[in-house]
Amino acid sequence: MSETQMEEGDTHKDIEVAPALIAVHPTQESVAVAVGSDLRVFDLHGGCAVSLVDDSCGPFHNDSIRAIRYGAKGKLFVSAGDDKLVKIWSTESWRCICTVSSEKRVSAVALSNDGLYVCFADKFGVVWVVDLNGLDRNQVSTNKKEAPLLAHYCSIITGLEFSTGGRFIVSADRDFKIRVTVFPKEPLNGGHEIQSFCLGHTEFVTCLAFVSASEYPQGFLVSGSGDSTVRLWNISSGSLLDTFEVEMKLPSKGKLRSLLYRVFLHDGFFLNIIVVSLAVNMLDCSFQGVVVLSCDLSAQTLSIAKVVSMEGECFIPTSLSTGSSAGLLWMVAGVSNLRGFDNPSLTRVRVISGFEKSSLNPPEHQPTVLADEEIPGGDQLLEKLQGSVPVEQKVFLAAAEAVKSAMSNLLVKKQYCSETREFRKRTRNDKKN
Amino acid sequence: MSEIKAHPKNSKSTGLPRKRFYRARAHSNPLSDSHFPVPILPCQVNYSLHYPQFFPSSDQIDSSKKIEFADIGCGFGGLLISLSNLFPETLMIGMELRDKITEYVKERISALRVANSGHYQNISVTRTNSMKYIPNHFEKGQLSKMFFLFPDPHFKEKNHRRRVISTFLLDEYAYALRVGGIIYTITDVEELGEWMKACLESHPMFEALTGEELVEDPVVKLLGSATEEGQKVARNGGETFQAVYRRIMPSL
Ligand SMILES: C[S@@+](CC[C@H](N)C(=O)[O-])C[C@H]1O[C@@H](n2cnc3c(N)ncnc32)[C@H](O)[C@@H]1O
Numbered sequence: 001m002s003e004t005q006m007e008e009g010d011t012h013k014d015i016e017v018a019p020a021l022i023a024v025h026p027t028q029e030s031v032a033v034a035v036g037s038d039l040r041v042f043d044l045h046g047g048c049a050v051s052l053v054d055d056s057c058g059p060f061h062n063d064s065i066r067a068i069r070y071g072a073k074g075k076l077f078v079s080a081g082d083d084k085l086v087k088i089w090s091t092e093s094w095r096c097i098c099t100v101s102s103e104k105r106v107s108a109v110a111l112s113n114d115g116l117y118v119c120f121a122d123k124f125g126v127v128w129v130v131d132l133n134g135l136d137r138n139q140v141s142t143n144k145k146e147a148p149l150l151a152h153y154c155s156i157i158t159g160l161e162f163s164t165g166g167r168f169i170v171s172a173d174r175d176f177k178i179r180v181t182v183f184p185k186e187p188l189n190g191g192h193e194i195q196s197f198c199l200g201h202t203e204f205v206t207c208l209a210f211v212s213a214s215e216y217p218q219g220f221l222v223s224g225s226g227d228s229t230v231r232l233w234n235i236s237s238g239s240l241l242d243t244f245e246v247e248m249k250l251p252s253k254g255k256l257r258s259l260l261y262r263v264f265l266h267d268g269f270f271l272n273i274i275v276v277s278l279a280v281n282m283l284d285c286s287f288q289g290v291v292v293l294s295c296d297l298s299a300q301t302l303s304i305a306k307v308v309s310m311e312g313e314c315f316i317p318t319s320l321s322t323g324s325s326a327g328l329l330w331m332v333a334g335v336s337n338l339r340g341f342d343n344p345s346l347t348r349v350r351v352i353s354g355f356e357k358s359s360l361n362p363p364e365h366q367p368t369v370l371a372d373e374e375i376p377g378g379d380q381l382l383e384k385l386q387g388s389v390p391v392e393q394k395v396f397l398a399a400a401e402a403v404k405s406a407m408s409n410l411l412v413k414k415q416y417c418s419e420t421r422e423f424r425k426r427t428r429n430d431k432k433n
Numbered sequence: 434m435s436e437i438k439a440h441p442k443n444s445k446s447t448g449l450p451r452k453r454f455y456r457a458r459a460h461s462n463p464l465s466d467s468h469f470p471v472p473i474l475p476c477q478v479n480y481s482l483h484y485p486q487f488f489p490s491s492d493q494i495d496s497s498k499k500i501e502f503a504d505i506g507c508g509f510g511g512l513l514i515s516l517s518n519l520f521p522e523t524l525m526i527g528m529e530l531r532d533k534i535t536e537y538v539k540e541r542i543s544a545l546r547v548a549n550s551g552h553y554q555n556i557s558v559t560r561t562n563s564m565k566y567i568p569n570h571f572e573k574g575q576l577s578k579m580f581f582l583f584p585d586p587h588f589k590e591k592n593h594r595r596r597v598i599s600t601f602l603l604d605e606y607a608y609a610l611r612v613g614g615i616i617y618t619i620t621d622v623e624e625l626g627e628w629m630k631a632c633l634e635s636h637p638m639f640e641a642l643t644g645e646e647l648v649e650d651p652v653v654k655l656l657g658s659a660t661e662e663g664q665k666v667a668r669n670g671g672e673t674f675q676a677v678y679r680r681i682m683p684s685l
Binding site for chain 2: 124126148150151153154155175176177179181189190191192193194196197199200202238
């Protein structure tokens with residue numbers, strides 16, 4: 001076996017480890033966790049586990065799910081991933097009402113605010129759009145076809161987000177680029193009009209989120225990146241408004257090289273302050289917990305509001321989510337599979353309370369990590385979302401390690417020495433045919 | 434001056450660099466991640482390095498004069514040199530992926546500047562992958578002309594996404610071009626010519642120049658004659674296929 005093959009073989013195995021994902025219904029009707037090919041949903045409203053129904057094609061997903069998402073109104077849910085299937089679910093019946101086959105693996109999904117379009121990004125940087133017009137929530141549709149919307153030139157798309165109000169669709173990639181495209185009136189004809197590029201990150205962008213308030217209906221974009229910064233943007237012009245350097249501002253020892261999994265936001269219109277939380281997941285793991293940033297929209301600045309440390313808990317979230325009202329931050333840690341452990345699809349769900357608008361301001365009021373029995377849905381929920389097997393803490397540390405290396409393999413550009421580079425050029429297989 | 438003359442790779446009689454010292458692979462793969470510095474933002478493009486006569490000091494960042502023409506895949510730079518005489522006050526840049534070719538064009542321009550004092554100050558070249566980094570070099574609506582002369586054909590269907598003209602990339606070119614700006618393409622490969630024309634024709638932000646406009650535009654005459662590739666095709670009596678389109682407001 002040549003060096004190149006070995007290298008690629010190894011990389012591939014690592015990439016196969018997928019982080020667990022979590023999504024909370026906008027008004028906290030339900031919560032979904034995806035781990036590996038498994039999609040688990042708990043009905044918070046009814047207090048019971050949900051069984052999914054999928055007669056659209058084949059049995060559910062058959063490879064790692066990479067993106068899950070509720071629509072803005074909470075009526076639809078989308079899941080997609082390495083099996084190249086994009087599944088659209090009705091959250092009333094939890095029936096899969098439509099499955100779209102992508103040509104390539106899917107890395108991100110977004111639903112337009114009006115619920116009429118699903119967009120998904122493939123691993124080659126192309127964003128596709130599916131028209132949901134005429135989709136019947138009680139009937140399975142098989143004839144939905146995707147149309148190309150836009151593309152980042154051969155870069156993995158790591159974030160896809162509609163702007164507040166839905167005028168723009170924003171896409172971020174593993175190169176450092178954030179593109180703001182006018183979401184066209186006829187999306188199936190392509191999104192050709194680029195409003196701006198938000199340039200400033202120097203490494204892969206991992207997450208996007210919008211913050212808005214009634215005085216700022218257009219909202220501002222927040223992005224997190226492997227360059228250890230969170231940035232605030234004006235998307236009309238693409239101008240950078242503020243940069244928050246995680247490495248410099250975090251009260252923690254050691255060098256922090258963060259991988260920000262997801263910026264989540266919570267609209268607390270208290271003094272125009274919008275709260276943005278993000279999980280900081282270290283490549284050099286010296287901090288465990290969640291950092292809450294506040295964004296002052298009138299001053300256009302980002303600053304630290306709270307640091308919720310979870311030191312000693314061996315819990316490093318792989319994904320975060322929140323509904324719009326309940327003041328709870330939902331977190332999941334886990335991986336699709338872990339070499340050397342026979343328990344597949346490890347997951348651990350944790351919840352932090354205290355994200356109401358008022359509670360973040362008095363400094364003595366700390367958000368608190370809920371004990372398992374305090375989590376809405378309690379044991380039943382945990383049993384559904386985590387699976388029933390209790391897992392030792394050290395396994396979670398190994399899992400965190402596996403996700404970390406898988407994610408950096410996927411996102412961090414490899415630096416080859418010049419000889420390896422030459423060697424790779426000579427043995428490139430696209431030259432042979 | 435003597436420095437340039439003494440350059441071992443330059444011709445003794447003309448002072449110009451000789452191509453044979455700058456041989457490179459015939460094609461570069463635009464998909465591979467290469468290793469060259471990329472400006473994070475257009476305002477980081479170092480104008481005083483590219484156009485020292487226009488920008489004598491590097492702290493003069495706030496100048497309103499910006500690059501207006503871009504020659505994408507400029508090869509040995511023949512077009513830039515012809516355009517420099519036609520538009521001596523317009524800043525232009527060639528973008529080239531292969532480093533040796535880029536070095537050659539750099540040498541060629543600096544030798545021309547030395548030999549023709551005061552001239553060729555408005556042209557320069559940068560090594561970059563134009564398929565990835567256009568927005569890093571140009572602001573929205575900054576360019577008034579973009580050139581794609583004799584681009585690599587990438588015949589096989591699975592390699593079509595390496596083509597430098599595609600519907601997706603035209604979105605970026607439409608972003609960099611101002612309304613009224615013009616995109617010039619030419620090739621000797623009929624299939625590619627049809628492809629480029631079809632992409633432009635179906636794009637909502639471009640419209641074809643009329644026959645009359647083509648005759649009046651002095652730049653059109655250069656498309657088949659100014660570049661090294663064009664001259665080669667002309668020498669061999671090859672046919673060429675051009676498509677020249679204007680950036681318009683999308684009719685949405
Ligand atoms: C066939 S040559 C034509 C050169 C020149 N325009 C002429 O007419 O003589 C195509 C050139 O495009 C360059 N090129 C190909 N892909 C490129 C990319 N992505 N970015 C910049 N240059 C590229 C190649 O290195 C090559 O020099």
